[in-house]
Amino acid sequence: MRIAIATDAWLPQVNGVVRTLAATVAELDLRGHEVELITPARFLTVPMPGYASIDLAVAPRFTARKLLHAFAPDIVHIPTEGPIGWAARSWCLAQGVPFTTAFHTRFPEYAAVRTGLSVERFWPLLRRFHRDSRAVLVATPSLEAELNARGIARTHRWTRGIDHWLFRPDGSRHPALADLPRPILLNVGRVAPEKNLDAFLALDLPGSKVVVGDGPDLAMMRARYPGVHFLGTLEGEDLASAYRAADLFVFPSLTDTFGLVMIEALACGLPVAAFPVTGPSDIIGLKGYGPDGDFPARIGCLDPDLSTAIGRALGCDRKAAAVFARRYTWQAATDQFLSALSGATGSKVPSDSAISALEPA
Known part of the structure; x- marks a missing residue:
């Protein structure tokens, strides 16, 4: 064709x-x-x-x-x-x-x-x-x-x-995250208003917040949240190693139609916390299950209160997350x-x- x-x-x-x-x-x-x-x-x-x-x-x-x-x-x-x-x-x-x-x-x-x-x-x-x-x-x-x-x-x-040879649970961990206080909460994506990053970065949570990505609001966000670790754009093995080194992937966007970074994170064994909106609801499911409603282990958590979703998702099954992502x-x-x-x-x-x-x- x-x-x-x-x-x-x-x-x-x-x-x-x-x-x-x-x-x-x-x-x-x-x-x-x-x-x-x-x-x-x-x-x-x-x-x-x-x-x-x-x-x-x-x-x-x-x-x-x-x-x-x-x-x-x-x-x-x-x-x-x-x-x-x-x-x-x-x-x-x-x-x-x-x-x-x-x-x-x-x-x-x-x-x-x-x-x-x-x-x-x-x-x-x-x-x-x-x-x-x-x-x-x-x-x-x-x-x-x-x-x-x-x-x-x-x-x-x-x-x-996703490329499963790259996004996998086994492999190196990014050195920039090695010595950060746990839990390490990671976000990957464009640093822009429509990504709703404030909903994540403004939360008072234990551990460390890490943002991977570039965008028009990067300088402003760095100034607004000096305690957040902004790593800029990472690609390939560097990006996969950042997923593996974190404890949880936090996806605060309310406007994404899918959220490819979520399945990259899952494939690396990283559970997801997000709002119950289009994209996360279709991947993670309202009760932490997959889109077919047949997955036995929780791979993430959705909640209108993002801090609640984060707290619950930290207990999810990393191995199950990686297995679930293989279907994509x-x-x-x-x-x-x-x-x-x-x-x-x-x-x-x-x-x-x-x-x-x-x-x-």
């Missing part, structure tokens, strides 16, 4: 959207699909207001159309509602080429945090963007139900995966992605399991 992916989020950005797309593209390449990436690197860009590390394409419509026309895709996947996403959507509608979209980011909530306007002011724009999509890919059941209730239909499940693979996630695209084009694409069955022993 010839698949164009038109995205405003791509390397060198560091976030869950980019990690998901990069892993999916790698898996698509292994399966023999032709993928054309239309990213900010192919356009004149300017820094996004409030996020200097994120580049936005300037007037991408002409170049996006030229690139898409030259590639002649069977289908276009549009994962972001930014300038490139809108340009690709316009081309698809004009040319009659099917396209799918994804709901990675709670743009209305993020925009409301940034502007002070009501979140309801931004949902009509999102409904328009996804209206003609053949499939709107969503990561969790609760997000799917919410979007359907808000008038965004034709949703299709697309979960996430990029192979299975890519099967779901291709199922959505093949349904949108009317073609049949074999799953990874089907391909594996055909390979010689």
Whole structure:
């Protein structure tokens, strides 16, 4: 299948959207699909207001159309509602080429945090963007139900995966956490208003708080919370070793659609404490169980009172957390992605399991 992916989020950005797309593209390449990436690197860009590390394409419509026309895709996947996403959507509608979209980011909530306007002011724009999509890919059941209730239909499940060779319970522990007072409470993610870090960092708790990540509020947060250990961005084995060295992963976000860092933490044997909202509720479960409701050991705790969730989650089973996380693979996630695209084009694409069955022993 010839698949164009038109995205405003791509390397060198560091976030869950980019990690998901990069892993999916790698898996698509292994399966023999032709993928054309239309990213900010192919356009004149300017820094996004409030996020200097994120580049936005300037007037991408002409170049996006030229690139898409030259590639002649069977289908276009549009994962972001930014300038490139809108340009690709316009081309698809004009040319009659099917396209799918994804709901990675709670743009209305993020925009409301940034502007002070009501979140309801931004949902009509999102409904328009996804209206003609053949499939709107969503990561969790609760997000799917919410979007359907808000008038965004034709949703299709697309979960996430991780690299299990990297995120595993055995391995080194990051030296920066070695001598900190216990328990060590870790957060990984963008240091920005929409991540709700204050709800975690302002708590009076024993032990040490550690934050891994960069973002527009990093300097301000360092000044506001001098007792917190801010390590900046970590990647690869450095990031995995930070997960392993901690006692608990704390995820205070109220706006994430999934929270890829949670399953990275779980895979390293690190239980999770979070609010009972979309993402954590679908992964950890309201009573500390998995999304299928069949996991016998608690792997985390959700509570409207984050300090209560933290206290209870510290007693969770690290071994069970790592076992539970094994169900999240990029192979299975890519099967779901291709199922959505093949349904949108009317073609049949074999799953990874089907391909594996055909390979010689």
